[in-house]
Amino acid sequence: MFEEVNHTADLAIKLVSDNLIDLFKDAAYGLFFLMYRKQFRKQKDKHIINLSSNNYENLLIDFLNELIYLNDSKNFVLADCDIRLENGYKLKAVAKGFNNGNSPLNSIKAATYHNLEIKKDNLKYSTVITFDI
């Protein structure tokens, strides 16, 4: 689950998810919601994403920035994604969606590492992500 939270200059979302994979998925859906203010269903194209990092926080930001690059370069919008997390902070994802001709309502330059911490409380994973716009 994601919800937009206030940030003076940029945009931010709060995520609360049942597990780490859902947290990554919710972050991706939240990113595209911030950009287009709607959710997409059409799955015409797919992109394979393979990443590794030093910890889950950095891996999450790297994943979101990969999606931002796909949007900037190919107008790709995300409808669904399959994610696999492997030992050593590795991510394998299939991003499914389509190449949208319309510009986003909010352009997002990048997902930032600002104060990023993935917390686990009461079996839920949560974090807040700030996006530079």
Added chain:
Amino acid sequence: MKKIKYNKISDYKYEISKSFDKGMNVPAVFYASKETLNIVLNDNSLNQLINVSKLPGIVKYALAMPDVHQGYGFPIGGVAAFDYEDGIISPGGVGYDINCGVRLLKSNLKREEIASIIKNLTMSIYSLCPCGTGRGSAVNVSEKELKNILRKGAKWALNNGYASQSDLTCIEDNGTLEASLEGVSKRAIERGSYQVGSLGSGNHFIEIDYIEKVFNQKKADQFGIQKNDVMVQVHCGSRGLGHQVCKDHLQKLHDYSYKHNLSLPDNQLVYALFNSEEGKSYYHAMNAAANFAFVNRQVLTHFIRIAFEKNLEKMKKPVFLNLIYDITHNIAKVENHVVNGKTKKLLVHRKGATRSFGPGNKILGPYEKIGQPVLVPGSMGTYSYLLTGTEKAMNETFGSSCHGAGRTMSRRQARKSFDFNSLLGNLKRKNIFIQAKSKKGASEEAPGAYKNVNSVVDIITDEGIAEKIVRLKPMAVIKG
């Protein structure tokens, strides 16, 4: 988060002592008025400034200009200088939009000469200057040409017919910084190749203004500007190329951070010693992205000039748009400053802040005697200012000033508070024409979401960091 304790040093200057929080290497100093103090205290920007004061090699103090507001890593409006030999460089002190900046052009036209054609003129500019996100460029370049842009900056624009020699003398560092492409990824080059000459979105804009008020007639005369002169502002940056350079180097510096077991106050403030391989790699790649931004603003200027010529060809006089100055808001630069009576070589980070050098500095070229032009764009539909830098800025702020009005309201709140049609109506009542790619984007930039630019500039000028020359009022605004 503990309550911030501060001391008032002067009418508009406050200090958070270095004993306030564990790990602070220097005090944190910020500028605010009675009106803006509560805003500054309530949006997390001072916690971000305190984090900056904890970075190694920081000199004197971490500074926040009066337009400071919450960002990520550094606050927006943050300035910090680091020792050249032992200090650090941090992409978090520059931001993703490397060399986001603004330029001011002066025309030989009076307000009344364009009043009747303002809509057509604005639409011509809009059709020639791509706005919004993603792909879109005013000029197509090959990968080889793009690499030339990154190496040569504004000189590339001069060599390719998009600039004059006099344009280059009126750009900070003449529009060319020492760059190397080793740290610029293939992906960054790909993103740059489809965005040369593009405005982007967010708070980027092109604005047609006129001079509404002259504060310093002598200096206005030296600039060759008078009341009611038509001026143009262009605000944009390095687009996807700059974002990619920042992202690539943040990733590399996280590896550096792990390798050297660094303790960070905020992961966005990841850094490297400036004199390390990683630090130099980022510095030269950042400069390459800055060169791209200089070219971006210059190419847009070229097309704005074409739009003016085309729309004013019925006039029996040639139409000029001469560059007053082009300044950068997001950058880290090697500069000499006097600290404790001694001249020191420093790496000054400015994130959402403007260089504001006083008179007597040879690098200012035509402005050596009067001081650096400092451009302060206000929020949409309000005033903007042309100021000049002062000696006091050199002594107190590492030659830095504010870069705008500064937000007070989140974009989410602004969307809820300001309806686009009401905004349009308000601008229309003020005789301001707006052309915006995104209605929601324009609502987020509504004047009510920002501090009053007059108050922010008053803080700067009352503190003596810059001097007021003229105030501008908009006639038309193009938003990405």
